[in-house]
Structures are given as structure tokens and as C-alpha cells.
Amino acid sequence: MAAVPELPRLLVRAAGKPRAWYQLPLRPGGPRRQAADGQARGSPLSRAGGGWCRQEVLGLLEAAVVHREGPLVAVSKPPGLAVAGRAGQPSLVSLLPALSRRLGLPPELHVVQAPGKDSSGLVLLSSCAGTTQQLHAFFRQLRRAGRSPATYHAITAGVPAAAAGEICTGLRLEQAGDRQLAVPVVAPSRRSLERREVKQTLTRYKVLAAAPGCALVQLQPLTAFPSQLLVHLTLLLCPVLGDHVYSGRVGTVLGEPFLLPLGSAPPRTQVLGESLLRRLHLTQQQLHRLPLHLHLHQLLLPRAVATAAPPPFFLQTLRLLGLPGGQSAL
Secondary structure, three states: OOEEOOOOOOOEEEOOEEEOHHHOOOOOOOOOHHHHOOOOOOOOOOOOOOOEEHHHHHHHHHHOEEEEEOOEEEEEEOOOOOOOOOOOOOOHHHHHHHHHHHOOOOOOOEEEEOOOOOOEEEEEEEOOHHHHHHHHHHHHHHHHOOOOOEEEEEEEEOOOOOOEEEEEEEEEEEEEOOEEEEEEEOOOOHHHHHOOOOEEEEEEEEEEEEEOOEEEEEEEEOOOOOOHHHHHHHHOOOOEOOOOOOHHHEEEEOOEEEEOOHHHOOOOOOOOOHHHHHHHOOOHHHHHHOOOOEEEEEEEOOOOEEEOOOOHHHHHHHHHHOOOOOOOOO
């Protein structure tokens, strides 16, 4: 049976039925086996334990339905589950035929909107092509009116200098080894924009809460580009906690952050200061297992608002860092 790698083991059974992974109560100190596994007591580390089998993932998604409206279904996705993986690799798309049967929906179920593999949060599914077209038109109309259909929450290493604002920059994709990275282009030429080599991107942000060296930030993208939110937050010198790809672009000198030249900042495990490590009960050697703290919290729909509670590790991190919302959904 195919296994889905790198998913936190956050599905438990109560009264014979699976509980949604995001409904798990917080348990200070975590399970006893954390100590045996070398994990820091009470830390927000992902507890992947050999992967999930296909049936477990289907049960997890079935239990994580947060909104149903006609042909539309919204589920809350855990981090680590790709929406569309490579051939032969488990992904949300590969599970849709079985999921549609479990939910009693037509086999045409498909993805309308979803966060990236390493992010958590809302995945909007539809079993009607016409409804999907109407939704995309609705999203475009919102963006033209200066409103974002999606609201993300992120925990950042660092506090933005301004409590609210906009991040606007050109972005292009650049091949780096076996992966594509989003690269900022400060002043893109008109020709590069016309040839779609560069896309002008825009994100609105608002600091919801701050503590020493960290913040809870609301993000509303008005454009869509791979890794847009991760790159935009590095430009604010406040990378997302658990960003092991773009956070290396932010360096520090005498405790002050600055942006490194692109060529000197390849992807690497995030580096955190001693204060954050101490409050998270982590060591730098454990950080490669810290999941990405970027959550698609809310989607505006024509007749409703779909909302997904943050995952348990996200809430645990809020509590450990002294940020509000650590004991309940935001």
C-alpha cells in the first residue's frame, strides 16, 4: 500500500471515528515518545512516523470537511500533502476519485484552489465544471476590486517594521539544481512583463500580534505566483517560521537582519536566534523538522466564507512564543 511521506501523525480515533487532525487538543509536553525520539519536550516539531497509508489519508481528509455547498466541498489540508505530485507519488489529486466516493459526490471532483504542499489550510473542491468557472470569475472580480479571496496566517521570525502595508515586486522563476525558485525582480522591464518572464505581484499584510523576535501576520495575496508569500515575507526581513527554502536570504549582523544577495543564499535549513530556539524548546539541529507555519485560513465564496482552524503545531507555537490564539482557533 502506497505511503504518503512527511505527514504529521495528527489523526486519532475517538469512539471509533477519526477526528480531524486540526481538532486535536494541545498537550503540553507532547507524547512521551518525543523524548525517546530526541524531540524537544513541548516543541512544535512535526511527528512524521513512517508516513500515512492511503486509507489513513482518505480518513483524515473525510474528517476534515469544513464546508459543503452543492457541488462545492472545502477540506482542511495538513502540511506535507502535495496537491498534485509527480507520477507515482501520492497526492490530493490522486486521492480525489476515492474521496469523491466517500463524500457521495460525482467522480468529476477536482481542485479549485489550494495552498502549496508545505502549507496547511483550505482546499476548495468542486464536482461541477460550470461552478468552478463561476468561482474563478468571482475571484477575478474580487481582485479587480482590490479584495483578496484568500486570507493566510503566518508566524514569522522577526516583526515587520510597519504594522500593515503592501509588498509589491516582480517575481520570476529560476532553475536552481532540481528545483525552481521564485526570484524577486525589483524593476522588471515592460518587455519581460509582456513576455510573461516576470510577473508583478502584490500582497497586503497586517501584523495581528507581536512578541519579542516574532509575529503573527495576516496575508492577503492579490496575485498568484509560486512561493509568493514566502518570498514577500523575506523581503520584509521576516521569513515564515519553518521556511527552509527562502529564509536563508535573510542574514543578520549584530542582531540586525538584512537581505543577502541571491547568489549567496541557496536553500538551507532555517537558522533561528537563541531566544526563539529557547522558547520553542528546540535546538538548531532539530530545526530541519520544523513544519512551515503558513496556513490558508479563509476563502471568500459567493454566498459564504469558508474557514479552517490552524493545525495543532501552529497553535502550540503561538502558545510557546507568547502570541495570542495559542489555545483556540484564530
